[in-house]
Amino acid sequence: MSRAGKIARRSFLIGSAAIAGGVAFGIWRYRDTGPNPLLAELPEGGAALTPYVMIDGEGVTVIAPRAEMGQGVQSALAMLVAEELDLPWDQVKIDHGPPAVVYYNGAVVAEGLPFASTDQGILARNARAFGDVVSKFMSLQLTGGSSSMVDGFDKMRKAGAAARAVLIEAAAKQAGVPAKGLKTEGGAVVLPDGTRKPYTALAAACAGIAPPADPPLKPRQDWTLIGKPVQRRDMVAKCTGTARYGIDMALPGMVYATVRTSPRFGAGIKRLDTKKAEAARGVKMVVPVEDGFGVIADNTWRAFQAADLVEVEWEPAPYAADSAALFKQVAASFTEARRDSRFKDAGDVDTALAGADVVEAEYRIPFLAHAPLEPMNATVKLGKDRLDIWVGTQIPLQVVASAAALSGLSGDNIHVHVLPIGGSFGRRLEDDYIRQAVEVAQSVPGVPVKMTWQREEDMTHDFCRPLAMARGRGAVAGGKVTALDLGIAAPSVTASQMGRLGIPAAGPDTAIVAGAWDQPFAIPAYRVSGYRVPDMPPVSSWRSVGASGNGFFHESFLDELIHAAGADPLAERLRLVTDPASRAVLEAVGKMSGWGATLPKGKGRGLAFTLSFGVPAAEVVEVTDTPDGIRIDKVWVAAEVGAVIDPVNIEAQMTGGVVWGLGHAMGAEITFAGGEIEQTNFDSYPAMRLRQCPVIEAKALQTSDKLRGIGEPAVPPAAPALANAIFAATGKRIRQLPLNREVTFL
Missing domain, CATH: 3.30.365.10 (Aldehyde oxidase/xanthine dehydrogenase, molybdopterin binding domain)
Structure with a gap:
């Protein structure tokens, strides 16, 4: 072997060893759970069985390390622990716990990956798994992206099962009997002779017992809490005005x-x-x-x-001073130089459109504020x-x-x-x-x-949901949709928000096209392109992020194409859909609403579907066109969630998402003048009124084996379903939000 060959071989071996060592160290770091953060401030006589379960003489406290914003996440997470721990619901205490890396959210990164949730290929699966690694190393203890239950479903159940194992071992040692013959029920360990040892009496005996890393979990058929309606632990305080924010x-x-x-x-x-x-x-x-x-x-x-x-x-403001000028910047961004992504590009779109009568439309959505009640x-x-x-x-x-x-x-x-x-x-x-x-x-x-903050400071300093525009071109033939080309231009939420937090954001921003590029429809020529608008007023995540507007763009234009084809909106979507769970959702909402029934004059129904955050959701909105304006009569909504933790809370999240989506579509917008937000309080930024709220019927399907979050997915279909219903009732196609720019709502 030449000297050069020997050097190359030696370098390869040393480099390989270094890489292998780095990988091994990385794996060790990833698998290392780190110290239990509860040990630092344990109450006297208390024991932290896992980072999620603490026991003292006063009871059992479940650490639910996600922000409680009214969505019921802490009760839902605690239910998972209580199920495996055989702990009665009325004995559960809940605490957020301290900030700690062990509470990282391993599911939140997946939403930003350029893989559709329906993609179960090896590359997509590996990318999602790597997202968990990234989340841990970046210490992303974050509540958002409808990811809390996705991340916590297995984690919290394992925490409860591990705590149960520790309690059984502690009781066995205390009683001098083998652990194998012990069981748990009702918040106590039961000895072979029937003696009950309450968990609270075993706290001291748990010291020094390491929880198992991978304890067995209850089979689904043995669940006694999960899937059953329970009263959220914060409900009494909220209903009596004693909750403390x-x-x-x-x-x-x-x-x-x-x-x-x-x-x-x-x-x-x-x-x-x-x-x-x-x-x-x-x-x-x-x-x-x-x-x-x-x-x-x-x-x-x-x-x-x-x-x-x-x-x-x-x-002066460092960006265009008024809304008209800002929209001009958005419109000017539909260029190849500003193209950010093209994740969907099926068939030959250009050829399909070249030989057809092309249907074209342009849509726009405004900035929207978060406007929480608590400033x-x-x-x-x-x-x-x-x-x-x-x-x-x-x-x-x-x-x-x-x-x-x-x-x-x-x-x-x-x-x-x-x-x-x-x-x-x-x-x-x-x-x-x-x-x-x-x-x-x-x-x-x-x-x-x-x-x-004053309310006015809160409204005028919000990092809004971005304004955006979409341009659609499509074709139909033989009563079918044959081509759909959708371009969406918007500022990058990811770059803006992550930049403020000092977190690097590289590559295309999936949020610009989320809820559009990843829809499970087999249109022969199908393309979705994202265009990144240059920096303007800073923007941020808003309930359902990019899908909140892209659902309106995609489903409004698809509805236009279906109408041009002379097809039925539900039948054509069912013909095109490729994902079994999405098909089940469409079928369910059709059955719930009695789709296809003859309606009286002046009534109209609109259908919309959006797959977002891995959840297919479909909605039918029924409206009446009266001499005084549009009345929203009823909404049917169905979504596939994989497994229902609490059916009452699931229904609340779905109906709340519908109200949120409809209310903003009806009359909410943020506009700029002189570089400043014009809307300063709720009088100029209206929400849906109680008298305007329709009857809402919700159904959560459990046809898949993958649990999903439901905090956001009911939002994206609401606006297009309402716009499509208005078209069905009046023949008026509205392509911009808010809808009250063109119609009046009762």
Whole structure:
């Protein structure tokens, strides 16, 4: 062998060893669960059996490490543990727990991968598995993307089963009998002679017993909680007004603050005069924060009033100043230079359209605000070597990182107490308001500060759902849809949102085309292209993200093509659909609604289907065209969820998604003038009124073996189903949202 060959061979061997060592280390890091975060602050006599189960003399506490925003996630996660632990539901206590890597969300990355949920090929499966690895190494303890139950279904059941094994072993050792003959029921270990040892009496005996890594789980037929209707553990407090959210936080010696920053995103301060505010009653000080100022006072109202007295002139906006100009930028982005993706490209679209009478249409959707009922707020206390933050957030570990960067303290000295949230819809995936609260608290060390945004600050500083446009071209022949070419132009939610959090976002943004490119229809010539609009006002995740608008684009245009073909909307979708679960959903909603029945004059029904977050969902909306406007009479919605944890909560999430989708489609929009958001409160950003809410019938199917989340999938079909119903009742095809630009709603 030549010297060069020997060197090459030696380099290969050394390199291979290094790579193998790196892989081995990576595997070890991935499999290592890390320390149990509950051990740091255990109550006296308590035992943390796993990171998800803590027992003391007062009872069993289940750690449900996802943000509770009204969607019932913490009760659902706790049900999974209680099922395997044989713990009666009325004995369950629930806590969010501390921020910790062990609570990472391994399912959330999958939604951003360029693989349709119906793709079960080896590459897609491996990519999803790798997404779990990425989530862990990036410490993504995150609530969002309808992923909490997908991530937690096995994790939480294994946590309950592991805790049960520890309790059995502890009881066996305490009683001096073999563990094999013991069983559990009703929150106790039962010895062979019938003696019951309550879990609470075994806490001390559990010390030093390692939980099994992969305990056996109950078979589905033995479930006693999962799939049964139960009362959510937070229901009584919410119904009696005793629930405590972030905005209800109170600490001894607390002061109160509010913050103002430029309503022109990214613009700085030209001139600032705080003299009048500083002289106002109850004001303690006016302090600087990034791109703005904060006011500290002896109550929140006085802080609000003083903030209005600050004389400030802001720099101009670094983007087009009004909505018309912003939409022009969107329209100008339908170019090859701005093309971001083409994940769907089946058949020869150009040839199919060249020899046909082409159906063309353009659609648009506006910016939309999250507008949660509880405005942004956080309570912060900065000590000499400790920082405490009480807040409603969906990203607790990111909050720790941001607070560490601001305060100079290590993450170990930052304690985030995650509180129930009074609405989010994605808004609390941001940490801007928390960083501001930390900045304000730095001006009064040792004093707890409760920072609350005014409603107007909340509305005008929201990171909105992006505006977008779609251009569709299609063809039909022989009563069938034969070609569909859809281009969608929108700003990148991923790049905007992840950029603010300091997380790199590379490659095409699937959110631009989500809910359009991945639809399970076998149209012979079928293409969906995404076009990335240059930076404009910052945008963020909004309930169902890209699918929220793309469902309207795709299903409105598909409905136009079906009408042009002279086909039935349900029959043609059933002919085209390729996914069995999606077919079952379409069939179910058709049966529920009695699709095809003859309707009286002035009534119309619209059908829409969207596969999003792995969940096929279909809706039928029935409307009546009256002399005074459109009345929405009834909605039928069906979705495939794989397994129902709590049927009552599933129905609530599905009906809530319908109301959310319809209400925003009817009359909600965010517009810009002078670089600023024009809508400042609920009077100019209307939601669906109680009198407008239709009867809603919901059905959750369980035909597949893959559990899915249901917080968002009922949203995307709502707007197109309503628009299609209006067309059926009036003959008027509406291609822009909100719909009240062209019709009146009763």
